[in-house]
Amino acid sequence: MTRRRKLVGALILLAAFQSLILLAGFFAPYDFASQNRERPFAPPTALHFVDARGHFHFRPFIYDLEDAKRSGEGSSAGSGPSYPVHFFVRGAPYKIAGVFASCIHLFGVEASGRIFLMGSDAYGRDQFSRFLFGGQISMLAGLIAAILSVSIGIVVGGIAGYYGGWLDELLMRGGELFLALPWLYLLFAVRAALPLHISQWEVFLLLVSVMGLIGWTRPARLIRGVVLSAKQRNFVAAARGFGASDAYLLRRHVLPQTYGVLLTQLTLLIPQYVLAEVTLTFLGLGVGEPMPSWGALLSSLQQYYVLSSYWWMFLPALFLLPLFLAFYTAADALQELHKRVAL
Amino acid sequence: MRYLARRLLHATLLLLAASFFSFAILQSAPGDYFAPMGLNPQVSSRTIAGLRSRYGLDRPLPVRYGHWLRGVFNGDLGLSFAYNSPVAPLLAIRARNTLLLTATSMLLAWLIAIPLGIWSALHRGKWGDRAGGAFASALLTVPDLMLFLVLLLVAVRTGWFPTGGMVSTAFGDLNMWSKIADIARHLLLPALGLALATLPPLLRHVRSAMIEVLDAPFIRAARAHGIREWRVLLRYALPVAASPLISLFGFSVATMLSASLLVEVILSWPGLGPLLVDAILAKDVYVVIGAVMLSSVFLVAGNLFADLLIFAADPRVRVE
Numbered sequence: 001m002t003r004r005r006k007l008v009g010a011l012i013l014l015a016a017f018q019s020l021i022l023l024a025g026f027f028a029p030y031d032f033a034s035q036n037r038e039r040p041f042a043p044p045t046a047l048h049f050v051d052a053r054g055h056f057h058f059r060p061f062i063y064d065l066e067d068a069k070r071s072g073e074g075s076s077a078g079s080g081p082s083y084p085v086h087f088f089v090r091g092a093p094y095k096i097a098g099v100f101a102s103c104i105h106l107f108g109v110e111a112s113g114r115i116f117l118m119g120s121d122a123y124g125r126d127q128f129s130r131f132l133f134g135g136q137i138s139m140l141a142g143l144i145a146a147i148l149s150v151s152i153g154i155v156v157g158g159i160a161g162y163y164g165g166w167l168d169e170l171l172m173r174g175g176e177l178f179l180a181l182p183w184l185y186l187l188f189a190v191r192a193a194l195p196l197h198i199s200q201w202e203v204f205l206l207l208v209s210v211m212g213l214i215g216w217t218r219p220a221r222l223i224r225g226v227v228l229s230a231k232q233r234n235f236v237a238a239a240r241g242f243g244a245s246d247a248y249l250l251r252r253h254v255l256p257q258t259y260g261v262l263l264t265q266l267t268l269l270i271p272q273y274v275l276a277e278v279t280l281t282f283l284g285l286g287v288g289e290p291m292p293s294w295g296a297l298l299s300s301l302q303q304y305y306v307l308s309s310y311w312w313m314f315l316p317a318l319f320l321l322p323l324f325l326a327f328y329t330a331a332d333a334l335q336e337l338h339k340r341v342a343l
Numbered sequence: 344m345r346y347l348a349r350r351l352l353h354a355t356l357l358l359l360a361a362s363f364f365s366f367a368i369l370q371s372a373p374g375d376y377f378a379p380m381g382l383n384p385q386v387s388s389r390t391i392a393g394l395r396s397r398y399g400l401d402r403p404l405p406v407r408y409g410h411w412l413r414g415v416f417n418g419d420l421g422l423s424f425a426y427n428s429p430v431a432p433l434l435a436i437r438a439r440n441t442l443l444l445t446a447t448s449m450l451l452a453w454l455i456a457i458p459l460g461i462w463s464a465l466h467r468g469k470w471g472d473r474a475g476g477a478f479a480s481a482l483l484t485v486p487d488l489m490l491f492l493v494l495l496l497v498a499v500r501t502g503w504f505p506t507g508g509m510v511s512t513a514f515g516d517l518n519m520w521s522k523i524a525d526i527a528r529h530l531l532l533p534a535l536g537l538a539l540a541t542l543p544p545l546l547r548h549v550r551s552a553m554i555e556v557l558d559a560p561f562i563r564a565a566r567a568h569g570i571r572e573w574r575v576l577l578r579y580a581l582p583v584a585a586s587p588l589i590s591l592f593g594f595s596v597a598t599m600l601s602a603s604l605l606v607e608v609i610l611s612w613p614g615l616g617p618l619l620v621d622a623i624l625a626k627d628v629y630v631v632i633g634a635v636m637l638s639s640v641f642l643v644a645g646n647l648f649a650d651l652l653i654f655a656a657d658p659r660v661r662v663e
Contacts (some may be wrong), residue, residue: 176357177360179597185600185601185619185634185635185639188604188620275486275488278486279487279488279605282488283605284624285620285623298488298492301492302609304499307496307499314489314493314496317492320486320489321484324484324486325484328480328483328484
């Protein structure tokens with residue numbers, strides 16, 4: 001029962017994370033590309049509830065430290081002009097899932113102030129907004145690549161396991177080739193083959209398809225194993241005895257038995273591919289500016305002065321931890337669950 | 344002996360196929376190292392064509408592959424465009440450094456994983472085991488990238504560790520022992536990072552393999568005979584648990600190689616990783632192929648070594 005509870009918890013966390021990312025335009029106060037050149041590396045904005053005179057406010061407000069610094073009043077909290085945080089404000093236009101246009105943001109402050117919940121980067125862009133928008137790119141990359149890998153895996157593994165013989169031998173030997181090359185190096189090699197200056201979307205799509213294409217071996221092997229034992233089952237033999245065709249047997253009886261493995265693989269592969277995208281972009285080989293992705297957010301940490309002086313540049317990485325934890329917990333629980341169902 | 348021969352043949356074929364595969368991908372790429380030169384009005388197209396033919400880029404793919412392969416057997420991996428020197432010596436130094444780093448971390452990881460795994464298996468379900476399991480899960484959740492960045496932050500902020508490179512600037516003047524100490528000091532942080540990155544799956548597998556063995560009747564029999572506990576563990580249980588662990592060692596070579604690429608770039612260890620990243624950005628094809636091939640040689644060699652170890656350690660394999 002606790003396992004089921006764990007799974008539910010992980011799924012709720014995942015759903016929350018995904019909806020936050022999907023509705024990035026609504027939750028983010030600014031556009032991911034809007035710059036504030038006069039506010040580079042601004043620290044995270046603190047939300048206040050108690051003002052300088054000790055009065056409590058239900059509506060949180062912020063102090064604009066940058067403005068206070070410029071007018072020479074010192075930068076201690078409580079000295080600059082204060083801006084109350086408003087909810088459901090009009091701001092930069094955005095589109096949800098590329099279809100629904102809107103300009104209502106969950107929260108924001110008056111135009112002369114700035115609210116940076118996770119600080120700002122070298123160009124004064126809001127890290128929080130970039131984190132949410134970057135999630136769209138990174139999660140999409142993980143999702144597409146994982147689905148691609150698993151689809152190839154199910155076709156190859158299904159055929160190899162079901163038909164066996166030389167076809168099986170050939171496909172599995174081919175898969176070994178992909179396992180023999182260290183995947184990160186292989187990914188790099190393929191990235192090297194791509195022209196360096198093509199449009200960002202092309203880079204993104206190529207990257208994702210390459211990641212997906214490289215990773216088919218493991219799901220294929222697992223699915224082959226399941227198919228091998230699944231086709232021995234009595235009800236499959238019975239259906240065959242009644243004259244069912246191969247295609248019908250595969251579709252109706254054999255492949256449904258692999259769904260558990262499939263789902264587990266998917267939950268395991270998505271975070272892996274998200275990380276692959278993050279790693280490649282971090283090294284400057286993935287999607288580039290101005291497209292935000294989690295890797296791009298972290299890549300500024302490659303400079304020592306950013307790393308050592310601006311701790312809030314670590315925040316995006318910190319917020320990724322619960323996401324990965326949720327994925328791994330869900331995969332673990334799913335594995336246990338379908339193991340018990342199979343027994 | 345026949346087993347050995349078959350494994351060797353298998354490994355060679357695999358490497359050949361892998362080399363052709365990576366060669367074909369890289370060479371079919373649009374654009375090459377000399378393409379950006381065409382944008383320069385000072386360089387005539389004839390010069391570029393001359394350079395291409397000098398480096399053999401104008402010949403068809405199978406010819407180039409054959410040429411490259413023949414070179415490999417003579418220890419010649421082609422020419423680097425960017426460094427204007429043979430690839431082989433360039434790679435050799437980098438490969439040595441990568442090997443030093445990965446071997447050290449491999450050793451470190453197993454030295455932590457085996458005692459800790461055995462201890463966890465013995466204290467199954469108690470708070471220590473749970474704490475160990477939670478630690479492993481937490482470590483598994485932290486992306487390698489972040490782990491290495493935090494280590495770099497530690498090095499930068501505390502100044503206890505050097506933040507990059509393999510030796511200090513005064514390396515040439517040191518005597519032998521200080522030289523070794525200097526390298527060890529530089530090696531410490533990347534090796535630790537890499538070991539931590541590979542540790543969680545090792546820990547889990549050692550624990551589960553030991554648990555499986557410790558439940559076996561022959562262990563109870565050994566204990567009932569009054570054989571001392573440490574002897575039961577090391578002499579009776581560990582060798583039986585070893586065989587899945589050895590094949591895990593083979594697999595862990597792959598993860599370690601991939602993680603080492605990242606740690607080398609972030610903590611500036613002069614291994615294959617930084618060289619490869621630079622070569623990719625410069626389209627220095629032969630360096631890329633060389634680095635990819637070397638890493639797959641490491642990987643295949645690791646797996647082969649694991650196979651042979653299993654063969655030596657586990658009589659059940661020999662019977663087959």
